Amino acid sequence: MKVVIPSSRAINLKYLEPLIEYGADFIIIDDSEGSIKFKHPGFRFFNRRDIKKILGKSEVSIPRRNGACRNFGFYMAWKECADDEIIIALDDDCEITDSSFPESVDANFSARERAVTSFNGLHFNILDLYQEIPENLFPRGFPYAARLNYKPWIFGKAVKATTKFNLGLWKGVFDINAIDKIYGGEWSHPQARLKSESILVPEGTLISVCSMNMHFRKEIIPAIYQLPMHVEVIPGWPVDRYGDIWGGFILKTLMDLRGDNMTVGAPMINHIKDGDFQRNIWQEHLCHLLNEEFIDFLRSSTGYIEKSDYMSMMFQLNEYFIKNKSRLSKPLKLYFDHLTVCLDSWCRILNC
Numbered sequence: 115m116k117v118v119i120p121s122s123r124a125i126n127l128k129y130l131e132p133l134i135e136y137g138a139d140f141i142i143i144d145d146s147e148g149s150i151k152f153k154h155p156g157f158r159f160f161n162r163r164d165i166k167k168i169l170g171k172s173e174v175s176i177p178r179r180n181g182a183c184r185n186f187g188f189y190m191a192w193k194e195c196a197d198d199e200i201i202i203a204l205d206d207d208c209e210i211t212d213s214s215f216p217e218s219v220d221a222n223f224s225a226r227e228r229a230v231t232s233f234n235g236l237h238f239n240i241l242d243l244y245q246e247i248p249e250n251l252f253p254r255g256f257p258y259a260a261r262l263n264y265k266p267w268i269f270g271k272a273v274k275a276t277t278k279f280n281l282g283l284w285k286g287v288f289d290i291n292a293i294d295k296i297y298g299g300e301w302s303h304p305q306a307r308l309k310s311e312s313i314l315v316p317e318g319t320l321i322s323v324c325s326m327n328m329h330f331r332k333e334i335i336p337a338i339y340q341l342p343m344h345v346e347v348i349p350g351w352p353v354d355r356y357g358d359i360w361g362g363f364i365l366k367t368l369m370d371l372r373g374d375n376m377t378v379g380a381p382m383i384n385h386i387k388d389g390d391f392q393r394n395i396w397q398e399h400l401c402h403l404l405n406e407e408f409i410d411f412l413r414s415s416t417g418y419i420e421k422s423d424y425m426s427m428m429f430q431l432n433e434y435f436i437k438n439k440s441r442l443s444k445p446l447k448l449y450f451d452h453l454t455v456c457l458d459s460w461c462r463i464l465n466c
Contacts (some may be wrong), residue, residue: 117200118141123149145161148161177340181358182361185327197331230270237320250264254408268440269313280312285304322359323361335424340358346450367416372421373421411435432457435454446448
């Protein structure tokens with residue numbers, strides 16, 4: 115079991131004790147020139163100098179200045195993991211409070227009973243899984259237009275199924291849009307509970323895939339790419355804080371084409387840090403405006419991509435983006451000019 119954590123601050127070993135005791139192999143991506151330093155036999159550290167040394171010019175595939183630098187950890191897992199090994203992605207402000215967390219992750223990848231939801235449109239609000247939280251609370255990246263007349267999904271019968279990607283949820287600080295913190299419902303729930311431990315995400319739907327607690331098989335890695343962010347496309351306005359959200363939309367689209375299951379639910383982590391919401395409002399603003407155009411463009415690619423392994427489908431997807439990005443609005447096209455270079459480099463370093 116490999117654990118990938120990006121950081122530019124510090125790693126709190128107490129947050130990770132169940133995984134350390136389990137014997138997990140930790141890959142820490144230090145998004146600096148080497149500010150994180152301590153000795154522990156289960157931890158390896160890679161800073162920006164290390165990434166440059168290993169990848170050379172292909173370093174462009176590993177974003178800077180945000181959590182998407184975790185892609186280098188995924189690259190290392192791709193090179194090192196056995197086919198049946200499980201990879202866990204966490205953020206550095208996530209505390210594991212359940213001592214059985216690693217065993218729960220492992221058990222999640224066996225065939226087990228999972229609740230099925232009734233289909234209610236393209237976008238599934240993952241916060242519907244929680245008990246006793248405010249209505250009209252939505253996760254970061256959930257399109258605003260999809261909130262109109264939204265009705266919570268209903269969980270019905272359970273079926274036995276396996277998964278290749280599980281999105282673990284959170285207690286504590288919920289991951290919602292920063293602007294929603296001004297007039298929205300309460301977004302900190304230290305005692306949060308789920309209605310079901312595991313939900314099958316229906317085929318043909320999209321969810322907000324927050325990268326702070328993800329679990330997946332090795333074969334998914336090419337499609338789990340966290341998109342580069344902090345890309346200025348209008349003077350003073352960047353595309354930012356949607357790297358995992360848009361990357362998650364891509365992942366779910368390709369998993370549906372493959373016929374693979376995505377699940378969401380337990381095991382949960384405790385999310386501790388609440389970011390500077392005023393700065394986050396500025397960072398997220400442009401992506402809120404471009405979100406639906408991105409989704410429509412992504413969905414238009416499905417008729418172009420032939421079912422194959424995830425590496426091949428990512429190559430095909432990027433080919434589609436390159437051939438068709440000229441029809442996008444200027445801000446989104448400028449972003450795709452940058453993204454397609456990064457995606458090409460990502461596919462090539464994995465394919466070496």
